[in-house]
Amino acid sequence: MREVAIIGVGETKFGELWERSFRDLGIEAGFKAMEDAGIAGDDIDAMFVGNMSADRLIDQEHIAPLIADYSGFGERNLPSVRVEAANASGGIALSQAYMSVASSVHDIVVVGGAEKMMDVGEESAAEILASTADQEWEAVFGATLGSLYAMMARRHMNDFGTTKEQLASVAVKNHLNGSMNPDAQFQRAIKLEMALNAPMVADPLGVFDCAPLSDGAAAVILCPWEDAKKYTDSPVKILSCGQAGDYMALHDRPSLTRMDATIEASKKAYKYAGIGPNDIQLAEVHDAFSISEIMAIEDLGFFEKGKGGKATEDGETALNSKISVNTSGGLKAKGNPMGATGVGQAVEMTLQLRGEAGDRQVKDAEKGLIHNIGGTGSTCIVHILGRGN
């Protein structure tokens, strides 16, 4: 297997982008990444696009050639692939592209992620999100995606004494980080009281425990590590990737308070990279809900099971603390455009490892982990990235 580098990154602003279409977003992110890598279209061998639900969100199937075409690759007959894994679509697109370069099938590959959620109403979006859990045996009885995460939160509170304040402190931290990210959907810091007093979505989760609906796109360019210096002085290396799955429905899993897919995916990623959780200085984790960040920092091995809430409340996951978690603002504040989310995590991690993250820069960032979840935890993909040189 060849080692693989990230040589260019780009993303749109995440948010309610009423004036932009799906193809506008995908093209903007892709162009920015190519500009950043300083490469021309002729150098590209293939494109992978993470997208959860263009069919239901914008009535468009077959979006990979659509994005490739409008990015100017129509004449070049570029191969393009859409990758779907619910909210992990972007992360899995990255891993598929990584494998294609590592295995020498392709040399230079664009990984895109894009989602246009605002063209449907909030209620339709809720139905589509619920269908990333088991439609026949969860959603049909009234379970929303938020309600399933709420049941994880309730059980975590019951078993480990996790509090609503600890859940809310995830949002407070991520909004503070988001206030330093010009691409974030929410760039305003919030107070703990504001999160605690927000309307309920699914008790015990309130509005600030839930990531928003977002439009957005992100892209990264991969090439063999041995060629990376031709394009950039600051390549970032993909040290490893690990993917794992689980039972589709939450109720079929042995525990509501841990995600075995996260545990197994990260075990593989640590093993292939030859490192452990203590070697990681920063992480972008899947905070679609506040409880999912708390469970992630436990399941990834950063904190003991049951201590994630306390660690967050005590500031151990704040910028430049024990481990800097969700420096971008996370899904909560940066935004959660489903298929773009995992690729956006790779954009943030690359900026951090290059030392280009501005006010939210983590000091001496050497190795970072990105963690992307589909559904309620039936798909998990973890990548570990490292500073080049």
Add this chain to the structure above:
Amino acid sequence: MEVARFWRENQSRYNMQGKKCGACGIVYFPPRDLCPKCRRESIGKMEKLKLSGKGKIISYTVVHDGLPAFSMQVPYTMAIIELEEGPKITGQIVDVKPDEVKIGTEVEAVFRKLGQEGECGVIHYGYKFVPKE
């Protein structure tokens, strides 16, 4: 949801019919044709089993921001219930005030309307849960 898609599952949604693995004895609901523990060993040995519908709540939530089909019911209570026979199942808890639902509350299944296809379409039925008398 299309009529046939719902109708196909009626045996399980009306009668809580699950499957029991003839190799290891683990009970599954909804029914599976393959036991995830025994895999190949279980092929052809998954036997139909009607469940009692009795169990206890292992977690729950009061849903305020519900799915469109349930918008007339908010706030409604969803729970994951561990049935006596072993499998866990997701369902609504009804006929009870939300603040009376707790982890550990014993419940039993009742036959209720789940929803319908538009104004005058087919009505879907299935199980919900109520606290055990």
